[in-house]
Amino acid sequence: MEHSEVIIIGGGPAGSACAGKLRQHNVDCLVLDRAVFPRDKLCAGWITPEVLDDLNTSPPDYPHGIIPLKKMYITFRGIKFKVPTLQYSIRRYEFDNWLLQRSRAPVITHNVKQIERRNGSFIIDGAYSCNHIVGAGGTTCPVYKTFFNKSESRLDENLIVTQEEEVPYEYTDPNCYLWFMENKLPGYAWYVPKANGYINIGVGGKEYGLKKQNDSIKRHWDILVRKLDEKGLVTGYDFKPKGHSYYLRNKESKLRRGNAYIIGDAAALATVDMGEGIGPAVRSGIYAAEAIAAGKKYTLDDIAKRSIRWKWLRFGK
Numbered sequence: 001m002e003h004s005e006v007i008i009i010g011g012g013p014a015g016s017a018c019a020g021k022l023r024q025h026n027v028d029c030l031v032l033d034r035a036v037f038p039r040d041k042l043c044a045g046w047i048t049p050e051v052l053d054d055l056n057t058s059p060p061d062y063p064h065g066i067i068p069l070k071k072m073y074i075t076f077r078g079i080k081f082k083v084p085t086l087q088y089s090i091r092r093y094e095f096d097n098w099l100l101q102r103s104r105a106p107v108i109t110h111n112v113k114q115i116e117r118r119n120g121s122f123i124i125d126g127a128y129s130c131n132h133i134v135g136a137g138g139t140t141c142p143v144y145k146t147f148f149n150k151s152e153s154r155l156d157e158n159l160i161v162t163q164e165e166e167v168p169y170e171y172t173d174p175n176c177y178l179w180f181m182e183n184k185l186p187g188y189a190w191y192v193p194k195a196n197g198y199i200n201i202g203v204g205g206k207e208y209g210l211k212k213q214n215d216s217i218k219r220h221w222d223i224l225v226r227k228l229d230e231k232g233l234v235t236g237y238d239f240k241p242k243g244h245s246y247y248l249r250n251k252e253s254k255l256r257r258g259n260a261y262i263i264g265d266a267a268a269l270a271t272v273d274m275g276e277g278i279g280p281a282v283r284s285g286i287y288a289a290e291a292i293a294a295g296k297k298y299t300l301d302d303i304a305k306r307s308i309r310w311k312w313l314r315f316g317k
């Protein structure tokens with residue numbers, strides 16, 4: 001059986017940030033992920049400057065395509081405005097692979113099915129053992145399923161369903177567009193340009209709200225495709241979107257049970273206003289690592305609950 005002091009299940013932004021911080025503290029850790037990296041991850045791939053700060057990096061150091069989004073064109077219930085800001089657009093296919101490699105943690109491709117407690121250790125599928133286990137496996141994380149109760153971390157009202165696709169497309173408009181609450185969508189639709197000729201388009205909304213009005217996220221996807229066509233943003237493309245669901249932050253998310261930790265989407269940490277999950281995933285990964293390596297408290301303090309903050313806005317810049 002292979003033993004490591006810490007095993008992290010999931011090598012997305014949460015797992016990689018955790019692994020990277022543990023390695024900085026010289027703590028022995030291993031990442032298990034069922035996917036072979038680089039892997040696709042459904043995500044608009046919009047990140048804040050804080051994410052880069054937390055990762056101790058900056059756009060010139062990032063080895064793949066990154067586009068600064070200096071304005072966001074927002075439509076809120078039909079009212080249009082332009083928000084000066086500084087955010088970035090990356091492709092998750094590249095970003096996650098870079099982050100995982102950068103962590104310098106050993107990574108094994110393994111689909112975790114069963115986790116048991118035996119004599120104070122965690123045993124994973126009878127093949128791996130560890131003293132601390134970190135659940136970074138997203139919405140379906142096996143650590144979450146084994147050691148946490150739904151009522152402690154996830155609220156049905158906070159489940160977000162999505163339809164999304166990232167495609168190569170020779171776009172002519174390099175701006176980012178967001179459409180909030182249009183056609184009764186309890187969420188928003190987006191058009192996010194990427195470097196090297198890609199775009200990401202999608203819709204996300206609360207499943208609870210959609211069900212209440214007998215609506216579906218697929219209907220809003222169709223509306224978005226028509227809108228992009230009418231506006232000339234994306235025309236004549238044969239889309240094949242996919243869906244993924246994840247939870248927004250709960251008031252009292254439970255993050256730790258003994259030596260079992262959950263981070264990122266496994267802990268339901270996406271912001272309540274924008275469903276931004278990469279920043280909370282990275283920060284929670286770092287905090288869990290510091291709790292393991294340095295005995296710090298692992299709490300939600302300093303993990304942003306909302307994305308829209310005054311420092312987002314850059315009037316006059």
Ligand SMILES: Cc1cc2nc3c(=O)[nH]c(=O)nc-3n(C[C@H](O)[C@H](O)[C@H](O)COP(=O)(O)OP(=O)(O)OC[C@H]3O[C@@H](n4cnc5c(N)ncnc54)[C@H](O)[C@@H]3O)c2cc1C
Nearest residue numbers: 010012013014034043044045046112137138264265277278
């Ligand atoms: C359509 C969509 C758009 C989004 N847009 C944005 C955005 O623009 N900006 C933003 O900040 N957030 C966005 N989010 C949220 C963001 O994608 C997530 O919050 C973020 O990916 C969470 O990171 P994570 O590391 O916790 O999980 P993930 O990135 O999901 O990584 C989990 C990893 O665990 C692995 N795994 C799962 N189960 C197992 C298992 N049993 N065994 C082994 N490995 C396993 C998976 O293969 C995966 O690699 C979006 C989400 C969606 C669905």
